[in-house]
Amino acid sequence: MKKGDFQRLAVNPPAYANYFGQPRVLLGTLGIVELNINGFPFPGWSTVEKSRQVAHIILPVLNKLKGVNWSFQSEMSELDSIQRRFLLERMQITYAMAARNEACHVLINDKQDMEAYVNDEEELLILRFFPGEEDSISRAEDTCRKLRDELTELLPVARHPKFGYLSACPEKTGSGLWYSFLLHTPAMQILNGNRQLQTELEQLVPMDPQPLFPRGNGAHAGLYWLHTYTISFGKAARRTMEKLHIAVNDIIALERRARTRLLMEPKKRQKFLALLEKMLVKTERGEVKTFNASLEALSALQLGHELGLLRARRSKASTTKLFSAAYFDIAPTSLALKQKLLSPRRRHEARIDYLRKLVHEKLELQPTFRQQKS
């Protein structure tokens, strides 16, 4: 069953996009609820027929959830390869889900801050995004717990009295829910601090930093997604979460310190100003064309604007909004889907044009510092 218009979904970016480039480091928290149905094989080992039965059990319950308006719902077999790639690029499906067809369903709510996967790695996986950095973790915890309990009431979920909620991976037994954090650390990226930070954090808590956007290897523009490798539950889970909280607070403090260093330390400041100049020139000359290079340019210019080193023609709120949308507008599948640009060369041209218009026409970014003569 397909419900909702994909183009309409594509026009509006996911909820977390609205928080890109805000002065905050932690863009938000992703709460994840994972459940399986009793008496059925986990999706990786299930037959299509069994998976269909699972979907028949789960889908009506999802549609009855209180306060949730699914504006898009589709079986994976109804989505073409570009649509799948598009959802994958925006973190709205997983790689495993992108490869699936019959009996696997994706549901996205109207605000695009909640997604449900049926027959992905687990039989039911719900992702819920909570923006902000002050209370997003506690809000995620409360809301996801309520959601999990509500689903436990409505579905015959697989739960063991000793091990808790059951999943295909026994190391995640008892989970039912876990959290991850979406971070943006452009200053540390510029100071090459992310790699060192990652090594230090891994000693504190075993975790898996993945690129937030784009999906793939290597976090560009300091955008990444932090979650634990495995999580055991009950007391052990609380200890892990406490460590993760400490780690996230450390990252926030380090990024803020890196921003201060970029402003206050003469050598670092010179390096950053040179980078901003370079980015202004390169976007004007049309030398930034690949997606990753564009992300780096956007991230640096936006940071320069936030730190008062670049002045824009528009208000701060309007500038932030335009920057945030840009991260998604220049993505490969976004260009392929919206403008039917299928060849890399045409996408490069579109990106060059987009960045030039954004930086030099819409925002008219100008340095507030004295430019060096080249």
Added chain:
Amino acid sequence: MKDLALCRDCARARGVFDPRKLSLSHNVFPAELSGEVEEFIRRMLDGVLSEGDEEGIGEKSSPLPDLLTKCPTCNYSLENYRELGMLGCPECYKIFASELTSPQGSSNLETMAHDPGAAPDFGDSPDMERKRLETLLQIAVNEENYEEAARLRDLIKTLPKT
């Protein structure tokens, strides 16, 4: 175990004197396995009863090891788990419980099994707690673990009524 006092005729009628008709497997093994177990018992008895049978158990491998290492719901084997570190279905947690909690199994799960906080304890409501205890009680009764069942029954009684 169930004791039956039967007269000779009743015993004959129930097939007690012909072991091949005695269906123990229904009482011991899950329904899905009973067919395979019966087949195994029949072949074993055939081998014992008919000496010199070419298809005796000594000459043909027994299906029993397979039965103990495969999940009847999803057909997932212990070897699969050892290789991939993942399980096939919720039933696998019961079938492979000893492997999962052994030092060779998942060390994480082993820690959890000995951690009183292993089961979800995110501040369950009394309703949830009651349901959890009732499930545990049902399991204890099914396993004929009456001491544990009595303890759980008393715990349920202490919960506030909703």
